[in-house]
Amino acid sequence: MQGDFYQLLKDQGYVLGMPGQAGVGQTLTTATTILAFKYRHGVLVAGDRRATAGNMVMYDRTDKVLEIDRHSVMAIAGVPATAYEMVRILEHSFKYYRRTQLQELSFEGKLRALSKLLKENVPAALAGTGAVVPIFAGYDAEQEAAKIYFYDILGAEFEGAEYAVSGSGSPTIRGILHYVNTWGEQPLSAMSEEQAAVQALRLLTCAAEFDSATGGVNREAGLYPVVKLITSDGVTAMSDPHLRSLFESNVSKGL
């Protein structure tokens, strides 16, 4: 079938994940708390910025919420090397499809493309060298709705009706999301953009409180989580100054 960029790569001898055994005593870099939920105008996707290898903090400026095209975002948890490679493949696949077939790949087609990559990556995931557990969120132009999907390492795809979380810090905030959404003043889906961003900052601060592999807000270094919004207009990233003012007025007072 024409328009399949991944097939084109494979025809040229490309292999995505090399299955292998994680060496004893070798710790792999992993990346950590990501979340997505629906708010009034679309979907908010956020992630902390820490990458760790065992007890080591490898990097504190990781961007785990990656734009694949104007209307979709993949947030990554797991081994970043594999995750970044998957993002690159998807980015090129969607562009290649659009440019060869002269139409946009459908939202379902995009989801399927990610599933396929995860499935191909199963040997590496099981060997412990390349597990990736992403969240995929995007705007479905046909159905005129923003949607959230999450995956397991084998490539099974689940739709998150209201929210989805992934990464080592996610158990902490999953319960909070359920609580806020069910018994909070208003459900997540009724929140404005600013209310949603405040919620995301609070949730990531919580995750950082209990999970050493999640980096919270580091005000001295001016480090804030990555927060992206998906609406019918496409993907926009919230600027650091905006996040700082929201954090200072709504989050830090309790700390």
Place this chain on the structure above:
Amino acid sequence: MYEEPYRWVEAVGNRRQYLDAQFAQGSPVVGVACEQGILLMTMSKGTPKLYEIYDRLAFGGMGHPADLEKLRFTLLEMAHVEGFNRSASDVTGSRLVKYGIAPVVKQAFEEVFKAPFIVKIMLAELSQKVGKDGFLTITYDGVFEEKSRYAVLAASASVEQQMMEYLRPQSCVSLKDAVDLAIHTWAVGDRAQRHTDETGGDPKDARGSSDQPVTDSPTLMTHVRQCMQEKSIECALLDRHVPGTSKYRTLGAGELETLLPKDLSSALT
């Protein structure tokens, strides 16, 4: 029979004549750089002639649709594999043409037992800096040329020259200027092509008795309006101001209406 060098040269010469005749009915393509980016313009019947190749590369073509499609796919494959394996900034028009399609096109042209590509192609490349935008054109025999500011494709070299002469003294700043200039240039080319066709294909006659192509705006616009009865104006823009990495977009009917010279925008609907 082609083992004799003379016969081979003769065969290639015949092939050139045959190919030149194939473009006589084609629609010229005009590329103009302006402040906002690069505009590509043509008039087409049904099948589009302007396409997106990569983040900053656009394609315009004349010739057989199937041949154009084949080369378009070759370019798309090369560009995307290169963009993935290396980076988007390594995907340049000049590499795609010089090391990609030009050798293929030339080989097909000279292998006289096989079919040549009936194509003329223009690649427009949007630079990171204003004023550095460029074009590459390639013809059916694999000859390519690099141009800046503007480029044209037309049925014959003499028509292309007339179009370039018309373009040269013009200045073009805004997108509206670019659309205006492109349409006038297209009309200069299309009129010259038809004239050549009527006078039996002798390029020396292309300028007519006055030896000068008609360049006054009302005549050119009347010509475009007549063409609009069976063809439609196709415009694509490599837009510097589009957010994200992909800069290519087509100009829809609504936008064209605001950009076209007044007497044409009324003919759109």
